[in-house]
Amino acid sequence: MTEKGEAPPVVEPRPDERPTDVTLRALLQRIGQQEILAELGVTALQGATFEELLSETARQAARGLRADFCKVLEFLPGENRFLVRAGVGWNAGVVGVATVGADTESPAGFALRTGKAVISNHLGNEERFRTPEILAAHGVKRAMNVILQGDGKPFGVLEVDSRSDDDFVEHDLAFLQGAANILGMAIERERYERFLKAAVDRHEVLLQEINHRVKNSLALVTSMLRLQAREDDDPRVAERLAEASARVNAVARAHERLYQGDDVRTLDLGVYVEQVCKDLDEAVSQLDVQIDADRGIVVATDRAVSSALIVAELITNAAKYAYKGAAKGKVFVRVTLSGDRVLLTVRDEGSGLPHDFDFQKGTSLGMRIITAFTQQLGGEVKMKRLSPGTEFTVALPADHQP
Structure with missing residues (x-):
């Protein structure tokens, strides 16, 4: 993985590659895009502000599509225009200031009015709509737009633009729509929160x-x-x-x-983690998940969600590594309160981890989620090699008690 825990750069096929090489690179690009969507989901779960999520979505969408520009366009019904609410790659004075027409004569307006995603790989030859001045001024040759939904009505449009002569394809459209869906959930949440305050x-x-x-x-x-x-x-x-x-x-x-x-505002951590473990036990036939969770460990909701995700990732890792190739394997989960610390313990009886394995330097998305959420919660992770198996213990501050 790259710096700051990002997914691998999305690779671009070379002109001289054989069909099998092109297929492999296309597959790697799809996988890279899936990891970007997972990263965006984690960012949303970690409590990023609405403005931060808007900017991060624009940045990651451009990166996942190897595009020069991306922008989040918020529809302003009273003016029948879009405001460039967030974006990446644009000149100074565009984001937060510039507006684009929302009529069918622009790519974004065409998408909004027709309710359909729009791919235009040759803006100079388009007959459906004109090329907005902001795109022409930045040398944009192709664009792709998807609707941003929010609370039952469109919030606006998520648009990716590029100067290159390549083509956007249907797989790219699916990735962009996935990013828009994650952002759309945040938009819906943000609007609900404003309504609730009133x-x-x-x-x-x-x-x-x-x-x-x-x-x-x-x-x-x-x-x-x-x-x-x-x-x-x-x-x-x-x-x-x-x-x-x-x-x-x-x-x-x-x-x-x-x-x-x-x-x-709060959840009983033991009851919640127990339910998550039962779901994993049913979903992963390879595992027999046994849970022993104390009741009455009441923590803030956001901390409970992060804690449960840590446990889920440790169980998933056991299925992938400890019991790789095995027909069945047991995983033992404990949730206990020790003084002012909550202990989350996940133990397996599998083949064990490689001797040079260092979970703090793990590059997989699962290990990065474990590390990121543990640090966010102010806790620490310890690993113990057993015979057989491995035990992970996550110690977290007990932030709320009844």
Whole structure:
């Protein structure tokens, strides 16, 4: 992985490559794009502000498509124009200031009005719409637009632009739509939050309803990822989709408990982690997950979600490495309170890790999630080699007790 925990650079085929080389590079590009979407999801889960997520989405979308520019266009109904709310690659004075027409004579306006994604690989020859001045001034030759949904109506458009003569393809459109969907969920959340602040008397009921809707939406995403994983012919892509499904499902379980409870600010960590472990036990037939969790360890909701994701990643790692090739393997999970620390322990009886393995230097997305969330929670991870197996213990501050 590259600096700052980023996914590998998306590679571009060379003109002299054989078809098999081009296919491999295209596959690597698709995998790189999937990792970028996972990174964006992690950024959203880690509590990035709305403005930070807008900027990060623009940056990562441009990177994933090898494009020079990307912008988030917010629709201004009263003016029938788009505001360049966030972006990357543009000259000074564009982001936060410049506007683009929202009529069907512009690529973004055409996408918004027709409700369909737009790919234009030859703007100079377009007959559907004109080339906006902002694109012409930056030498843009091709553009791709997808709708940004939010709270039942379009927030605007996510647009990627490039100076190169290459073509955007349908796979690129799927990646851009995935980035827009993640951002769309954040847009919906942000709008709900603003509404809730103005409805103090009803905020508890509304929060429960939001958690119910988010849980249902995330459950739908989980089902779609699992279906895609089963249908994908490439085992590497299928494996990544299955891992993404487990992460989304862990968050969905948190929202399920929130809308069923009276307090949306906290969760019983033991009960929550136990449910996540049961889901993993059912989803991964290779594993027999046994959970021993203390009750009454009440922590803030965001800390509970991060803690559960750490446990889920450690269980997934056990399936991938400890029991690789095995028909069945046991994983033992414990959640306990020791003084002012919460201990999350995940142990397996597998073949063990390589002697030179250093989890603090791990480059996989799973290890980076474990490290990032542990640091965010102010905790530490310890690894112990057993005979047989490996044990990971994550010690976290107990930030909230009843």
